[in-house]
Amino acid sequence: MIIDVHAHWGPWFFTMDVAGASLATMDRYGIDRAVVSHTEAVIYDAAAGNRALARVLEEHDRLLGYVTVNPRRLDEAARDLDAYLPTGRFVGVKIHTDYTGSPVTSARLRDALALVAEAGCPALVHTWGTSVLDLAQVCLDTPDLRVIAGHMGADGFRYAIEAAAACDRLYLEPCWSHAPAGRIAEVAAAVDGRRLLFGTDATLIDPSSAFGAVAAAGLAPDLAERVAWRNAAELFRLDITD
Amino acid sequence: MMAPMTIRDRAGITGTAFDAWRLIGDLEVTLDVDVLVGAYPDRDGPPGTPAEVLGTLARHRIRAGAVAALRAALFDVPSGNDEALALRGAAQDGTSFVPVGTVDLRDPIGAARELERLAAGGVRGVRLFPDEQGVEAGFPSVGHVARRATALGLTVLTGGDVRRFWRPFAGIGARVVFLDTHFYHLGDFLVAAADEPGFHTSTRLLNSPDALETAAAEVGADRLLYGSRTPHAEPLVPLLRLATGGLSPDEVAAVAGGNARRLLS
Numbered sequence: 001m002i003i004d005v006h007a008h009w010g011p012w013f014f015t016m017d018v019a020g021a022s023l024a025t026m027d028r029y030g031i032d033r034a035v036v037s038h039t040e041a042v043i044y045d046a047a048a049g050n051r052a053l054a055r056v057l058e059e060h061d062r063l064l065g066y067v068t069v070n071p072r073r074l075d076e077a078a079r080d081l082d083a084y085l086p087t088g089r090f091v092g093v094k095i096h097t098d099y100t101g102s103p104v105t106s107a108r109l110r111d112a113l114a115l116v117a118e119a120g121c122p123a124l125v126h127t128w129g130t131s132v133l134d135l136a137q138v139c140l141d142t143p144d145l146r147v148i149a150g151h152m153g154a155d156g157f158r159y160a161i162e163a164a165a166a167c168d169r170l171y172l173e174p175c176w177s178h179a180p181a182g183r184i185a186e187v188a189a190a191v192d193g194r195r196l197l198f199g200t201d202a203t204l205i206d207p208s209s210a211f212g213a214v215a216a217a218g219l220a221p222d223l224a225e226r227v228a229w230r231n232a233a234e235l236f237r238l239d240i241t242d
Numbered sequence: 243m244m245a246p247m248t249i250r251d252r253a254g255i256t257g258t259a260f261d262a263w264r265l266i267g268d269l270e271v272t273l274d275v276d277v278l279v280g281a282y283p284d285r286d287g288p289p290g291t292p293a294e295v296l297g298t299l300a301r302h303r304i305r306a307g308a309v310a311a312l313r314a315a316l317f318d319v320p321s322g323n324d325e326a327l328a329l330r331g332a333a334q335d336g337t338s339f340v341p342v343g344t345v346d347l348r349d350p351i352g353a354a355r356e357l358e359r360l361a362a363g364g365v366r367g368v369r370l371f372p373d374e375q376g377v378e379a380g381f382p383s384v385g386h387v388a389r390r391a392t393a394l395g396l397t398v399l400t401g402g403d404v405r406r407f408w409r410p411f412a413g414i415g416a417r418v419v420f421l422d423t424h425f426y427h428l429g430d431f432l433v434a435a436a437d438e439p440g441f442h443t444s445t446r447l448l449n450s451p452d453a454l455e456t457a458a459a460e461v462g463a464d465r466l467l468y469g470s471r472t473p474h475a476e477p478l479v480p481l482l483r484l485a486t487g488g489l490s491p492d493e494v495a496a497v498a499g500g501n502a503r504r505l506l507s
Contacts, residue, residue, distance in 0.1 A: 181476055212262055
């Protein structure tokens with residue numbers, strides 16, 4: 001059992017044609033469920049992308065959805081949260097700080113995360129470098145917010161260790177196209193195992209990147225199970241039947 | 243607010259969910275084009291001793307590594323290259339080194355001399371470290387070294403952004419492997435490689451779901467070389483990508499070392 005908490009559906013603007021690759025890619029790595037955001041919502045138009053994802057989720061029961069929020073358009077975001085979260089097919093919020101020009105330190109990102117906390121679901125937020133520390137501070141300042149640090153800071157993974165120590169409502173998700181030796185093992189040794197998740201960034205990145213990096217860490221079986229699905233199931237309040 | 247969703251666990255799976263070797267199967271790499279000995283003084287990372295590096299390669303069924311010395315890249319070229327060349331013949335658990343030379347792009351005059359020495363010593367490849375040496379693709383030094391290495395019949399293994407570093411190697415008949423090609427920049431590599439039969443790329447960062455397959459379809463799998471950057475990156479990641487992708491068995495074997503042997507052995 002693997003739950004991928006950082007995945008996408010839809011086309012990308014690079015030299016790639018993976019718009020329909022999601023399920024085949026999941027199968028290749030034994031990923032049972034993926035929580036996806038629509039690329040249109042992340043990159044260009046959150047509302048249009050959320051609408052498109054709602055239609056996709058009707059077709060694919062292995063996918064769960066993120067409502068993508070553009071912090072510059074919170075009225076629109078509030079409407080989307082009200083529309084999609086009650087369906088049960090959307091289980092969280094995705095916020096990309098770069099594509100929306102909304103750094104973790106910005107007031108509008110704080111306002112967006114306050115809205116997410118009120119909605120009661122977790123938020124996956126893009127982090128890179130030291131921004132994961134800023135995210136921990138926002139989480140500390142926002143009661144009841146549960147937040148996933150997407151990419152766990154990428155090259156700033158040691159900051160992610162600090163961030164996780166600072167805020168017990170912050171979770172780490174490892175995907176990155178680079179795989180520095182020992183990155184996952186170092187984080188796993190230093191962070192509470194209940195706050196480590198698995199994510200791939202598929203279909204932008206092949207799951208081999210995150211899967212291989214986690215495999216290289218040689219996690220003990222109990223921790224591997226937590227990372228693979230148990231923590232995600234608890235965080236998203238999914239009912240898992242063995 | 244959110245309706246619970248039932249997910250049924252799959253029965254019959256043993257071990258952890260992250261069993262990479264189950265997916266890799268019996269794939270072996272016969273020559274990894276991107277291996278280093280030595281440590282970066284500005285980074286926390288492995289010490290990069292030859293024994294440690296050989297051990298890591300062997301554990302990943304990588305039977306040979308084209309190895310360069312960071313000592314040469316970061317400090318002193320002649321003694322660093324001597325350190326790398328002395329690794330010829332070193333072996334552990336069926337894995338060995340294929341040494342490649344290094345020059346310093348901050349010293350194009352000395353680099354040209356070192357290229358002559360390397361070629362005379364039977365070395366087939368020279369590795370460039372433009373990022374580590376703070377050298378940009380447009381610096382005269384890069385074009386100079388590219389031309390001299392090509393004239394000596396050396397294969398060049400170069401770091402740097404392929405969108406910039408293709409240019410000094412274009413139009414001179416260079417045989418070059420771009421070690422840092424990221425899948426974000428695959429399109430730039432492909433259009434450059436279409437005009438340059440000597441352009442190749444490492445697969446290390448070609449980890450989108452279709453990068454290897456797209457490259458094979460556009461310019462041929464003979465342009466792709468498995469590279470791991472052992473011991474500073476996880477060799478398992480590009481290994482897994484290659485093993486689980488859509489290339490034919492012959493193409494996989496070529497990428498896993500056949501192409502590198504053609505260029506370096």
